[in-house]
Amino acid sequence: MSSDRRTRNNRVISGGIRVRPMFGALRQYNYRLWATADLISITGTWMQVLGVNWYLLQTTGSAAKMGLGILLQSLPVLLLGPYAGALADRIRPRPLLVVSQLVHAGLGAALAVVVLAGSHAIWPVYLISFLGGVVSAIDGPALGRFGSMVVGPESLGNALALGSLINSTGRIVGMSIGGVLVAAAGAGPLFAANAVSFLAVVAALLLMRPREWHRLAGSSDAPATERGVRAGFAYLLRQPVVLVTLALSRVLGMLGRNYQVTMAAMSAGPLHAGGAGYGLLSTVFAVGTVLGALVAAQRPRLSHRLLLGAGALASALQVVSGLAPSLMTFAAVLLPIASAAVVIDTTVAARVQLDTREDMRGRVVAAMGSVGSLSGMAGAPLLGWVSESMGPRTALVLAGAACLVACAVAGALLVRLTTPGRAVKTASAFSAA
Structure with a gap:
C-alpha cells in the first residue's frame, strides 16, 4: 500500500502517533x-x-x-x-x-x-x-x-x-x-x-x-509437498506461538464462553429469575458483545498482550459472577464479560491469521474453526454436568479459576516464545516433538 493511501486510512494525532479509525x-x-x-x-x-x-x-x-x-x-x-x-x-x-x-x-x-x-x-x-x-x-x-x-x-x-x-x-x-x-x-x-x-x-x-483485492499466496504457489492436509498440520506444529494462542482459545472457549448454559442454570437456580431473567441476561450479553466489538475496532493493533488482558479480565469476572447475590449484579458483571469475549475472539482470529503464511491461510482458519467447535461441544456438557452436580455458582467459580491459570501459563509461554534468543530454541523443541 502506498504512503499516501496509508495517510488517508489513518488519523495522525499529536506526537506523530498514527491511529486507525474505528x-x-x-x-x-x-x-x-x-x-x-x-x-x-x-x-x-x-x-x-x-x-x-x-x-x-x-x-x-x-x-x-x-x-x-x-x-x-x-x-x-x-x-x-x-x-x-x-x-x-x-x-x-x-x-x-x-x-x-x-x-x-x-x-x-x-x-x-x-x-x-x-x-x-x-x-x-x-x-x-x-x-x-x-x-x-x-x-x-x-x-x-x-x-x-x-x-x-x-x-x-x-x-x-x-x-x-x-x-x-x-x-x-x-x-x-x-x-x-x-x-x-x-x-x-x-x-x-x-x-x-x-x-x-x-x-x-x-x-x-477484483482489481482492488489483495492477492494472497496460494498453495499452488508452493511445492507439492506443502499443498495437502498433512502439510497444514505439520506447518501448525512448527508454529508454537500459534499453538499457544489456539490452546488458550480452546480453554477460554470451553470453560469461559458457554454462558448459554450457565446463564440458564443461574436463572433457574440460585437467582430464582426463571425464563424472564434468562431473557434479560441474554439481552445484556448481546449488548456486551456489541460494546466489545466497538472496543476491538478502535484498537490500533490486536496483540497477544490484549488477548491475555481480556482473557484474564473475563476469567476474574467469571469468578465474581459466581458469587453475585442477585440478578442485577450478575447482569452487571456479565456485560464486561461479554465485551471481553468478543475482544478475545477477534484478537485470536487476527493473530492466528497474521502470524501464519498466506498459502496456509485456509488451513489455519479451518483449524481455528475446529477449535471453536470443540470448545462448544465439550464445554457445554461439562459445565452443565458441574452445574447439576455442584451447583452453577461452583461451576462459574471453578471454570473462571481454571481460565485464570490458563491465561497465566499462556502468558509465560508467549513471553518465552517471543523473547529474542529463546524463541529459536523453543521453536526447535516444538519441531523436534
Missing part, C-alpha cells in the same frame, strides 16, 4: 459491499436458528432432540474442516463462495417448503441441518481467506472487529424479528427469509472490484 475498513468499496451483505445474511441465519430450535421443540417436545439439530450442524466442521482448509488454499475463493451461498439459499428454501407444507416429520429438518453444516464446513475457510483478500493485512484486525459487531447486530436483529414472526406465522417464513438473505452475499461477490 470504521477504517469501511472506506474500502469491496468491504462496504461485503459488510452490508454479511449483516443481511447473519440476520437471516439467526432467524433460521431460532426457527429450527422452535420448530423442533414444538414438534417433538424434547430439548434433547432440539440439541441434536445443533449437533448435526456443528459435526461436519470437525470432520471436513482440514480438507476444506486445504481446498480453500488451492482454488480461487469467489467461485466456491458463489456456489456455496446458492446451495445455502436452496437448503433454506427447502426447509421453508417442508414446514409450510404442514409436514410434522423431523428427519427432513435434521437432514437439511446436516447438509447446511457440510456446506458451512466447506466454505468457512474460504470465507476467512477471502476476507483477507478483501481488506488486506493492514485492515484485517479492524475488519475482524467490525465483523464481530456485524455478527452481534445481526444476531440481535435476527432474533428480534424472528421472535415476532415465529409467534405470528410459524417457522416457515423465517426459513424463507434466510434463503433470500444469501442472495445478498451472491450479489456482493459479483459486484466487487
